[in-house]
Amino acid sequence: MENAILLTIGVAFVLALIMGPLFIPILRRMKFGQQIREDGPQGHLKKQGTPTMGGVIILLALALATLRFADKNSNLLILLIASLGYGLVGFLDDYIKIIFKRSLGLTAKQKLFGQLLISAIVCYLLVMKGHSTDLYIPFVEFHFNPGWLYFPLMAILMLGASNAVNFTDGLDGLLAGSSAIAFGAYTVIAMNNTQPEAAIFSAAMVGAVLGFLVFNAHPAKVFMGDTGSLGIGGGLVAVAILTKAELLLAVIGGVFLIEILSVVIQVVSFKTRGKRVFKMSPIHHHFELVGWSEWRVVITFWVVGLVLAVLGLYMNEVL
Numbered sequence: 001m002e003n004a005i006l007l008t009i010g011v012a013f014v015l016a017l018i019m020g021p022l023f024i025p026i027l028r029r030m031k032f033g034q035q036i037r038e039d040g041p042q043g044h045l046k047k048q049g050t051p052t053m054g055g056v057i058i059l060l061a062l063a064l065a066t067l068r069f070a071d072k073n074s075n076l077l078i079l080l081i082a083s084l085g086y087g088l089v090g091f092l093d094d095y096i097k098i099i100f101k102r103s104l105g106l107t108a109k110q111k112l113f114g115q116l117l118i119s120a121i122v123c124y125l126l127v128m129k130g131h132s133t134d135l136y137i138p139f140v141e142f143h144f145n146p147g148w149l150y151f152p153l154m155a156i157l158m159l160g161a162s163n164a165v166n167f168t169d170g171l172d173g174l175l176a177g178s179s180a181i182a183f184g185a186y187t188v189i190a191m192n193n194t195q196p197e198a199a200i201f202s203a204a205m206v207g208a209v210l211g212f213l214v215f216n217a218h219p220a221k222v223f224m225g226d227t228g229s230l231g232i233g234g235g236l237v238a239v240a241i242l243t244k245a246e247l248l249l250a251v252i253g254g255v256f257l258i259e260i261l262s263v264v265i266q267v268v269s270f271k272t273r274g275k276r277v278f279k280m281s282p283i284h285h286h287f288e289l290v291g292w293s294e295w296r297v298v299i300t301f302w303v304v305g306l307v308l309a310v311l312g313l314y315m316n317e318v319l
Helices: 002-029 042-047 055-069 074-099 108-128 147-168 174-192 196-216 225-242 254-273 283-289 294-315
Strands: 135-137 142-144
Touching: 002 055, 002 174, 002 196, 055 074, 055 196, 055 225, 074 108, 074 147, 074 196, 074 225, 108 147, 108 225, 147 174, 147 225, 147 254, 174 196, 174 225, 174 254, 174 294, 196 225, 254 283, 254 294, 283 294
Parallel strands: none
Antiparallel strands: 135 142
């Protein structure tokens, strides 16, 4: 199994490396450039026009490597629908942004509908395969069964976590590195649980995002856009569900949780008190505005993500 995992990572990495030089010039010629928010950090304005929708590279490398090495069964179908389905919603969002030359794509209602539709399909497939509805609280060896409520809870988890991952995609290389760490942890958990499809899928995502990171590291030659971030988020939750480590996602994906909480805190504080807690949210922009370099923020978040991933593996009794 270990050899298959390493081979999957390597193949996905090479596929992303090969596709990068092929796709980036095409995106540039088609003028699929990123639209930068005017109210964002002023240093980001120079990134205006950088090719986006690079998430296509990640998802293609992921799908090809996974289909090559994983058995074709219901587990694999769930993983691919979650990731590619959410990636499709992100693709539509990116496409509209580019066509209409604005920083906002799909309306909030349209994006929510698309995400909930994919979540509903995933939950239906989980019901059909007789997926366990037990929820395990890590480290304390306690579990409870919410019954049919499990599936709406998982739909909400997919929605929340995918958007948390999406918020994290704001600096060069930040999400690519953070997601590689999170999926690396779930690869270990899936192997420990003897779930080969989830392990292969997670390993393929690690290779794909690391290959993409070669082009996305500061200064980025391409951005993944919502195509990549939503696809990564959907896939991450699907792996957490299939490995029965749903609640552990709050630890292993702690960086994503911190990012979305910073947005919620900022909005609630401003609407209730008229004051901002952070100079800007998500929180990675706050650190930029207090004087940290982009690389310093990214590396710090990677380290935090790595510590949390190790903690998550320890809580899952893998380490």
